[in-house]
Amino acid sequence: MRANKGLAGLIAGDTAISKVDVSTSSLWYRGYDINELCEKTSFLEVAYLLLHNDLPNIAQLKSFEEFEKENRDIPDILYDLFKSAPKYGHPMDLLNQSVSILGTVDEKNILGTNSQEENLIKSMLLISKMPTVVANSYRLSQGLKAVKPDKNLSYSENFLSMILGKEVKDSLSVKTFDTSMILYAEHGYNASTFSARVTAATLSDLYSAVSTAIGTLKGPLHGGANEQVMYMLKEIGSADRAEKITLEKIRNKEKIMGFGHRLYRTGDSRTGVMKRLGKELATKFDVSIWHDISDIMEKTMIEKKDIYPNLDFPAASAYYLLGIPIELYTPIFAASRVTGWAAHIIEQHNDNRLIRPSCDYVGPSARNVQSILKR
Ligand SMILES: CC(C)(COP(=O)(O)OP(=O)(O)OC[C@H]1O[C@@H](n2cnc3c(N)ncnc32)[C@H](O)[C@@H]1OP(=O)(O)O)[C@@H](O)C(=O)NCCC(=O)NCCS
Structure with a gap:
């Protein structure tokens, strides 16, 4: 197997x-x-x-x-x-x-x-x-x-x-x-x-x-996704470009940062509260652009790929609004x-035991070492 x-x-x-x-x-x-x-x-x-x-x-x-x-x-x-x-x-x-x-x-x-x-x-x-x-x-x-x-x-x-x-x-x-x-x-x-x-x-x-x-x-x-999310949102830059660029990325089979998860397939339970607090910050600071772009990306990804945002997606824009580099x-x-x-x-x-899995060898079968002059 x-x-x-x-x-x-x-x-x-x-x-x-x-x-x-x-x-x-x-x-x-x-x-x-x-x-x-x-x-x-x-x-x-x-x-x-x-x-x-x-x-x-x-x-x-x-x-x-x-x-x-x-x-x-x-x-x-x-x-x-x-x-x-x-x-x-x-x-x-x-x-x-x-x-x-x-x-x-x-x-x-x-x-x-x-x-x-x-x-x-x-x-x-x-x-x-x-x-x-x-x-x-x-x-x-x-x-x-x-x-x-x-x-x-x-x-x-x-x-x-x-x-x-x-x-x-x-x-x-x-x-x-x-x-x-x-x-x-x-x-x-x-x-x-x-x-x-x-x-x-x-x-x-x-x-x-x-x-x-x-x-x-x-x-x-893994964790590095939260930084990549913000670079991506900044690259998109405005809500009217969000759907087009998301569709382009899907067509090019690019991994869209902040979406998908190995375990959760119908949404990450951690996103709701983060998104809500991020939106409250956006209202307070009167900066809606990142959430406008995010909402369009989320809708497009769910509609076209049935892939949901993970925690890194709303965390990135919340951190940006807080002024964090x-x-x-x-x-x-x-x-x-x-x-x-x-x-x-x-x-x-x-409760320890050494973690050491096995692997299947799929390399070349046994062969002789040639003299360096003959290689
Ligand atoms: C998290 C992640 C690594 C999980 O990987 P995985 O369980 O190995 O899932 P797979 O890469 O096998 O994805 C399954 C399918 O969904 C697609 N998919 C998964 N995440 C995607 C994403 N973020 N953007 C576009 N397509 C994605 C894959 O291309 C694949 O499609 P295919 O079957 O047509 O080839 C992956 O979803 C991903 O790279 N996400 C972006 C990075 C990210 O946000 N990481 C933080 C995780 S908390």
Whole structure:
């Protein structure tokens, strides 16, 4: 029997972290519907849920938030790296290097010790520091001034403020950003999470597994799609060109970024709330162009191809309205997904077996090595 290309349809393991219910196009984090989580909780409550199996009570959330605030600073070695990085370098590469460096400077990061307690601390350190890395790797490599984290701001207020270089407290902006972080946090055995589990299963450490996952997330078929969506919307540029260009792309058999999903075939449950918040932002800022183009593209793709938008589609225009540089869309996704990756790495370490599939050999049959003069 031949393997399914892309391992489609293969069950590669168990997880108690999230459930993608294809029959109802819904997503559940440890038994909670993501739409209810978006309505009633914050990103840090969801991070706690993913790491600790259930939502925090008031005292648990307070100490979780305090740890996050106290550990936002990053070592000088990272600021030096960002200053010397070329302008054209992608922030995902700087994020990847930063996570490796954070693993290098963590004196508790000793190879072979992957206890749950140590993994939880490493996870929290990454959750706290990744926003500072994401914002400042971009700022410094682009010749802008560093913005240090501010303990007086909430997680999302602080993250957005560092990115934009000005204090953001507008409640709709912060709610939209925080909600995107909840929606991006976890999604079963997606490509980056699976790659993190493969690394963790060799008994490598949590930082190394997160670094593997960042490399996987960068690709445009996965997390990198949110950046490509915005480049595409800008290239289309006006609503009256949207249908024509979408039809052209379909005719040319191009992959249209932000559409389609390996699991969901009738729509991605994460898009509704993101689209609604994006539209509220568009009304508030009086900028409707991106949603006008998006609505036409969505209608055309569903009519002609029966392919629906995924989360990256509405997230891209919402981030654009917030003023976030396009190169940071995927690093922001990573700063959210680190919660899901960490939960999966812990789950893997706690019940481990090396992940090592087989493959069918389809190359040449046995042959002799010719002398170099005869080749
Ligand atoms: C997500 C994705 C990689 C899933 O891939 P997959 O499960 O391997 O699906 P396939 O590539 O086999 O697609 C099945 C069919 O739908 C088409 N299709 C899927 N996504 C498409 C898209 N975004 N645009 C145009 N056609 C698409 C394929 O061309 C294929 O058509 P065919 O059977 O005529 O060849 C794919 O939908 C894609 O590339 N989307 C764009 C990138 C993106 O938004 N990624 C973020 C995912 S959350």
